[in-house]
Amino acid sequence: MASATRTSFTPSYCRRVGAAVLLVALADFLFYGQPVGITVFIFAIVLAAAVVAMHPAALNDARVWLKPAALFAALLPLVENVSPLSVLVAIAALAIFALSLAGRLRTRPARIARQLGLFLLAAPFRFARDFFRWRKVARQLGQRRIRLAAIAVWVMPLTLGGVFLALFGAANPIIEHWLSLIDLYALLDKIEVVRLIFWLVMLAAVWAFLRPRLPRFFSRIRRALPAAPVARPARTSAEDVLFGKAAILRALIVFNALFAVQSVLDATYLWGGVALPDGLTYAAYAHRGAYPLVATALLAAGFVLVALRSGSETSRDPLIRRLVYLWVAQNIVLVISSILRLDLYVGMYALTYLRVAAFIWMGLVAAGLALIIARIALQKTGEWLLSANLLTLSATLYACCFVNFAATIANYNVDHSYEMNGPGTGLDIYYTRSLGPAALPALDRFFDHQKKVFLTDKRDPADAFIETRYRDARKNWRTWSFRDWRLLRTLDKRGPLVVPPGYQPAMPDL
Incomplete structure (x- = not known):
């Protein structure tokens, strides 16, 4: 009885094919030749x-609601904004969801x-791979197999x-007229190769x-590999000498001393206010040390x-163990110092995508070092x-999906910026405009x-051109996102900018 129930719950190959065809048709309607947005x-x-429909037996679990709830939370970044990161998170979540079911x-x-x-x-x-295994899958599910002979018998007829x-067309003018209405070239023109590839x-x-x-x-490679060699009596080797207990102890003492010197220099020059050598600015000192210290x-x-x-x-x-604790703690201080260095440099100049990524990366490195101590x-x-x-990285990437x-x-x-009486340099208008409508x-x-x-x-007038093109693109319902909705509300409060007649933008790629 249990076997029969399990078999009844197993979706057939044809059901999967039918669901896949319907999903492809939906994807064609939502995506092909269309901008992306809430449609994703x-x-x-x-x-x-559709994945749930293919695995109805998974619904018997008492805590079945946990998996869809977790998946819905993972898909929320797509509602906020469609970006490569939010799509990557969604694909990973869907894959985990499908494998779990x-x-x-x-x-x-x-x-x-x-x-x-x-x-x-x-x-x-x-x-x-499954397509070429069609006959095997059909045999396992007890369905009729499509034989090559069943197709070959139609060749001659x-x-x-x-x-x-063709002969009747030559003999009968009416049939010839009907055949002339069939324009094979027009039919071929309607076949879009790109669309077929998309499907x-x-x-x-x-x-x-x-x-x-x-x-x-x-797993097959692991089974094919030879068995592990029989353990031999331990002998002192070069590795034991270079990475043995005595070498590691001495290395930790040397490393702690070197890192202490670096930390003291940072505390003295960057945060203590001591004058730097001639020709060296605080911004240059901060910028040069940020990335090497993370490495x-x-x-x-x-x-x-x-x-x-x-x-x-x-x-x-x-x-x-105590020396390792001390050294890792100094490394954490070093990473924090790198973050402060980068913050000092950004405060003097400006913030960019790469510098934001550097802040995030440094934070992840500091968290990884703390986890090493915990381990x-x-x-x-x-x-x-x-x-x-991995959990720390996943949580960070998920949070980044909601940050504009x-x-x-x-x-x-x-x-x-200097123009706004800030501590930085003058505003780079060109770079700010290159950030897109979000900078308006x-x-x-x-x-x-x-x-x-x-x-x-x-x-x-370039700002008006950017806004006008942005508003025109958002008239398609497929492009809706929560972030764009908030931005449009903000822009509507101050009224739309007007593009002067005959204006041609100097930056057409914006």
Whole structure:
């Protein structure tokens, strides 16, 4: 009885094909030749519903609502704004959701990340592989097989039928007239190769979620590898000398001393107000040290992981553990110093996308170092450390989906510009405009202030051109997003800018 129930719950191959075709048709309506926006969220929700329909047995779980709720939360960034990051988060969430419903998902974050990577690696080829295994799948599901002979028997009737039709057309003027109405060239012109490619790509994409599977070639490779060699009596080697307990102890003493010198120099010159050598400015001192110090912290983290492997002799030595705690703490201070260096440099000049990314990256490095201390103190495994770092990275990327970095950069640069009585340099108008429509509210404040100071309007019509084109693009309902809705409300409060007649923008790519 249980076997019969399980079989009844198993969706047929044809059901998957039908669902995939419907999803491709929906994708064609939503995406082909159209701008993207809320349509990505709609398609993701429909795809998730199709995945649930393919695995109805998963609905028997008492906590079944947890998975859709988590998926919905992961898809919310698509409502806020469609960006490469929000799409990446949505794809990862849909893949994990599909694997979990299929009962193929592990429980630990590190293993889930590995499965996710394998799934995405094999996803483009899943449909092609299943297509060539059609007869095998049909046999497993107890359905009729499509034989090559069933297709071949139609070759002769159709060929001779075409010959007879041509002869009748030559003999009968009415049939000839009907045949003349068939314009093969016009039919070929209506066939869009790009659209066919789009259909195939979407079919391969949705099929991977409707039939989630993990590739097995890695497990086959492991089985094919020879067995581990028999352990031999331990002998002192060069590795034991270079990375032994004595070497690591001396290395930690030297490293702690060097890092202490660097920390004292930062505290003296950057934060203590001591004058720098001639020809060296505080901004240059801060900028030169920001990125190399992060690289230093990463190298230090790698050394700690190698030196204090789980179960090693060095990991059990109390003195080495204390020195590691001190050194990692100094690395965290070093990363914080790098963040403060970058903040000092940005305050003197301006904020950019790369500098925002540097802030985020430095924060992740500091969090990773703190997790290394936690791993050593709690005596956790390397898999625990990897899982904790993956969770930290995932949470950071998810939070970044809701941050309007273009508006943040524009507001910061305007507020800290020299023209707005800020501590920074003059505002780079060209770069601010290159941030797109999200920078318009910040530019509004900037030019309003300039108008009050100089009693004249110096605003370039390029802003009006950017806004007009932005408003025109948002007339299509497919482009709606919560972020655009908020921006349009802000722009509507001050009224639309008008493009002068005959104006041609100097930056047509905006």
